[in-house]
Amino acid sequence: MKKFKWIQMIAFVSVLVLLLQGCSTGNSAEKENKSGKETASGDKTGGELVVVRLSDATGLDPHFITDIPSANVVHGKVYETLLAFDKDRNFVPLLATEWKQVDDLTWDFTLREGVKFHDGTPFNGEAVKATFDRLLDPATGSPQKDKLGMISEVVVVDDTHVTIKLSTPYAPLLSILASNEGSILSPKMIQETPDELATHPVGTGPFVFDSWKSGQAITLNKNKDYWGEKAKVDSVVFKVVPEDATRLAMIESGEAHISDQVPVTEIERIENSDKMSLFRTDGLAVEYLGFNTTVAPFDNVKVRQAISYAIEREAIISGVYNNVGTLANVAMSPQVFGYSAEVKAYPYDVNKAKELLQEAGFDKGIKVKLLTSDRKERINMAEVVQSQLKGIGVDVEIQVMEYGSYIQQIENSEHQMLIGGWGNATGDGDYNQYNLFHSASVGAPGNHFYYQNPVVDNLIEQARVETEPSKREEIYKEAMQIEMDDAVYVPIRNYELLAVYSNNVDNFWLDASNYLMLKDVTVK
Incomplete structure (x- = not known):
């Protein structure tokens, strides 16, 4: 009798083991690992994908988002x-x-x-x-x-x-x-x-909004009822990590998986690492030094022109950006429809800069404030601009702000000069021209120069309704030349987009607008 009970117990344990194996492997003999499941075909699914970024989103309602970092959380995801x-x-x-x-x-x-x-x-x-x-x-x-x-x-x-x-x-x-x-x-x-859309987005996408701990993290979960091919990871966490070195260390250690804000000084380290990889692609964005044209002394075009002549842009590209990206000539990337190489930026000419300042009545010097967000390269650029302008008698006070505060300041016209960038989400010149220079876009929509010129407005509106591509290009060229003559901004850099990702990540890419493409990403 005892022997029969012992045989029964062995049989029961054997069945239990088989059942447990079945639960862990599923119908396709999947193997569990720390971050997800590996199917018999070798595809990896499940787990948590951690994206580390410099700053938090400013809002999650697409009708009010005006910056790519915020849009990046919801666009194509939620x-x-x-x-x-x-x-x-x-x-x-x-x-x-x-x-x-x-x-x-x-x-x-x-x-x-x-x-x-x-x-x-x-x-x-x-x-x-x-x-x-x-x-x-x-x-x-x-x-x-x-x-x-x-x-x-x-x-x-x-x-x-x-x-x-x-x-x-x-x-x-x-x-x-x-x-x-x-x-x-x-x-x-x-x-x-409707007011809750700013903090609780609801769409049809492959990820469902889960939570937002302000200043810390935004979490999205896999949409299990998605109409199309479902996301490969179970969740995505956008984690705020202000320190450049910490973000990189988290990628290297496996604590995080992706960061689209890569210090250019760390490129060599990433490329030599056996734990990290670097994604590089030409972007649609531009970077510039901009003037608030409505406040003194930048309501004087000669002052703006003087500053434009005094900036050695090539030195910024090589010294600050380590030749990542290319020298811009206008506030539109060569990758964008409507770009023109024929519009020329102001050449570096210190004597001409001094002459214009004198004509403007500032021969005894001038004090100005330069606003920048807290991204390392932008701060470095501000310091180079400060040094360069000192040579023509312009004393620059640098103001560094966290990204959300920076956006608020420029949208409220509380700045004199700014270091800014404009991403293009469409690849069409209208996205640059209308948002950056049309008088209807003053403030939050993107015209942080507070520039208003009826002639430019008319040209931008013409380009919107013109259906012949070559005619649209000519219109944009004319508009960009006037903006350059008015010295609204100093073009600095055409973006090369960078992202660092763990070697445990597959199928990740950035599009030319700098959006993180995450639906097909897997984590080993």
Whole structure:
């Protein structure tokens, strides 16, 4: 009898072991590891992906986001657009499966079926209409309104078809619809709790918003009910780590996996590491020294021109940026449609700078303030500018602020000079010209120069409605030349985008707009 019980016990334990193995391996003989599961085919899924970044987001509502670091948290992750860019910047279907231009003022879109927002609300024509109605409603107060202000009406044909009607032709329409500004929001949130979208985004994307601990971390979880191919990781944590050295150490140790803010001084260390890799690609962004043209002494064009002549831009590219990126000649990247190499920046000429300052009545010197965010390279650039301008009698006081405070300051016109950058989310020159230089974009939308020139406004508006590409390019060239003559800014650098990632990470890339592409990322 005892022997029979012992045999029963052995059999029970054997079955239990098999059951436990079945639970751990799943139906496809997956093997557990610390960060996820490995299938029989070798694909790795699951685990937590940690992205470390210098600063926190400033907000998560696409209708109010005006900076790429904030958009990077939600664009393509929580929120989706009607169409998207592929790696070659071609348009591909997303929430819309097809689209066609009926005439200069009419676009028809066929919508994807079976898609739901994270709150269970169905995605349909009414959701598209609710999104753009909110964006365009003056009562919303969106700084993004003018980017799609030519939309006169969104007509819901049925659940899967909408027509977008324009008041005027708009050449870059599709590029804007594919960008963060074209994100489709939950109509339930828009109707019931629109203010909560700033801190609790609800979209249709492959990741669902989980939490935001201000100044610390934002967490997104895998959308298990996603309509398309599901994300490979279980969660993404955007962790705020202000110190450059700490972020890099976290990548090297495996505590974190990705950082898209890489000190140029650390490139050699990363490339020589057997634990980290460097992603590099030409970007659509530009970096510049800008003037608030409405405050003294920069309301005087001769002062702005003097500063422009006194900046040795090549020294900044080599000394500060270690030749990462290229010397800019205008506030538009060579990768962007509408760029012109024929518009020339001011050459380095100290004598001309002194002469202009004297003509402006500042021959006895001048004191100014230069505002920058707390990114290391920007601080270094500010110090170089400070040194260079000292040579013409300009005493520069550097103001360094955390990114959120920096954005607030420039959006409130509380600066004299600034070191800034402008990312382009569309690849079209309108995104640079309208946002940086049109008088309607003064303040939060992007015109932190507070520059207003009716001639430039008219040219930018002409380019928006012109459908012939070569004519648009000529219009942009004319506008950029006037902006250069008015010395609104000093172009410094065309971005080369950098990201460091752990060798335990696969399928990661940055697009040309500097968006982190995370849906297909796996962690070993």
